[in-house]
């Protein structure tokens with residue numbers, strides 16, 4: 001046996017907390033030290049004020065001012081503006097266009113829920129399985145916002161009917177919010193917010209109340225919003241958006 005013990009693995013000893021925070025984009029190392037000293041940083045549910053603390057970014061849960069900061073560089077959160085006519089699957093055995101075509105450079109990711117082939121808009125893509133599971137589960141009540149183009153006119157009591165709830169083939173359904181956004185001759189643009197994800201739910205709800213959907217766009221999930229992304233564009237969520245998603249599902 002060798003007389004000399006193997007050198008310690010630096011990764012096993014962890015990385016200094018201020019370095020982890022600055023790598024995660026929270027602040028410069030100096031500013032991160034200040035945050036730690038002020039008691040604003042938690043590691044695994046414990047406030048850390050000591051400066052020498054080293055952590056393993058792959059396994060530690062870090063919060064700043066109560067908001068989760070993802071310090072594991074292997075965890076990814078993307079937004080795809082799904083174009084219409086694209087299947088919501090990572091690969092298609094019949095070679096039809098699918099969202100996987102847009103995500104070739106990003107391995108090991110999966111989409112959070114589904115959009116119909118002819119629905120456009122915000123699709124979250126991640127490799128954090130627990131986050132994805134919770135965002136899809138209606139019990140966490142994460143709100144999804146849709147803009148739907150439907151036939152006009154819109155009856156005065158339509159919002160109230162949808163908020164009160166209707167009975168569809170597979171049971172009751174209702175929206176959290178309804179707003180008439182625009183009225184243009186024979187077409188109206190309405191915004192619907194709901195927190196469930198049954199198949200074709202927005203189309204079925206609006207069809208049920210006499211307003212079949214001509215165009216459907218998902219514009220937000222929780223506080224994450226589609227902004228100026230072109231159809232097919234992908235962007236990384238920023239730290240605030242990621243923190244908001246974890247908070248919304250209690251992670």
Ligand code: URA
Pocket residue numbers: 114115116117119199200201202203204216
């Ligand atoms: N509701 C629908 O009807 N379609 C979608 O793609 C998403 C929600």
